[in-house]
Amino acid sequence: MPHAEKPIARLAGAVKRYGSLTALDGAELQVHPGELLALLGPNGAGKTTAIALLLGLVRADAGSVQLFGEDPQSIEPRRRIGVMLQHAELPPTLRVGELLRLTASYYPNPRSLQESAALAGIGDLLRRPYAKLSGGQQRRVQFALALCGRPELLFLDEPTVGMDIDARQKLWAAIRQLIDEGCAVLLTTHYLEEAEALADRVCVMSHGKVIHEGTVETLRARVAQKRIRCRTTLPAELIRDWPGIGEVRQENGRTYIVTAEAEPVVRRLLEADPQLGELEVQRAGLAEAFTELTRDADEASTNPQREAA
Structure with a gap:
């Protein structure tokens, strides 16, 4: 479904080369108001370069890059964004509260210190020096710094790296709250369950190009595989020999089966094991x-004739 509103961040035919390496090869990307777009791809796919272009950290060699309809290197669009990069260097001796006050002072209409701290779950860290925090605590502080300016677009690059499960769930809740307030989010993550839980749309990149764009459901629908979970007395070796079985494993008393055709496998399970459960x-x-998508892209890049076919 096309978006009625104009994109607030856009790559159009973006090309970026570093010597003989083409990091982006005609990339197309749009972020719309109030949505969370997850940018996925293996290492070297071009995700980091795409974000660097949108942030104005580097210039494209060809194509168009816009942030709120302007040059990303202009100060006005930069005042409307928040950024949490994967690697951040912050003054180690400053206390967390001092870092928040300093960062908020760069924006025209920042959140209060208390609001930013509450959203990021760092109210108990405000008086502590940044260098004395754990890796997960530092990531939460970086998240607070990214949202303190009340951004209209938030860039989150691998935001939950180093966080435990509880901290990750709390950050997800904070991201959902920001989206409910109208903030758009561009998220990169290697945790696919994170994208599945949060994203309105997904863009998959490979070899500098966007190879898929759509909802999570649209992406999942491209794959014919089904997953079956059950309790059965049948050995995995027996099931593995059945037609259409892709994978079988048994773990903690349960059997997990991957197959393209679930119905005949389920019928055979019921016939072979009257005690089948769960x-x-x-x-x-x-x-x-x-x-599956990235594997196909890899095969196409190494075999151009296959792609043309």
Whole structure:
């Protein structure tokens, strides 16, 4: 479905080369108001370069790059964004509260110190020196710095790296709150369950190009595989020999089966094991869809004749 509103961040035919390496090869990307767009791809796919272009950190060699309809290196669009990069160097001796006050002072209408701290879950860290924090705590502080300026567009580059499960869930809740307030988010993550839980749209990159764009459901629908989970007395070796079985593993008393055709496998399970229990059938998840897409892109890049066919 086309978006009625104009994109607030846009790459159009963006090309970026570093010597003989083409990091972006005609990349097309749009972020719209109030949405979370997850940018996915293997290492070297071009995600970091795409973000660097949108942030104005580097210039494109060809194509167009716009941030709120302007040059990303202009000060006005930069005042409307928040950024949490994967690697951040912050003054180690400053206390967390001092860092927040300093960063907020760069914006025309920042959140209060208390609001930013509450959203990021760092109220108990405000008096502590940044250098004395754990890696996960530092990531939460960086998130607070990214949102303190009340941005209209938030760039989150691998935001939950180094966080435990509880901290990750709290950050997800904070991101959802920001989106509810109308903030758009461009998220890069290697945790595919994170994209599956948060994203309105997904862009998958490979070899400097966007190879898929759409909702999580659209991406999952591209993969025919189904996942079956059950309790059965049948050995994995027996099931593995059945037609159409892709993978079988047994773990903690449960059997997990991957197949393209779930119905005949389920029928055979019921016939072969009258004691079958806890049967559950699911479509392939984002991880399987992502793997299949990027594998196809890799094969096409190494075999141009296959792509042309």
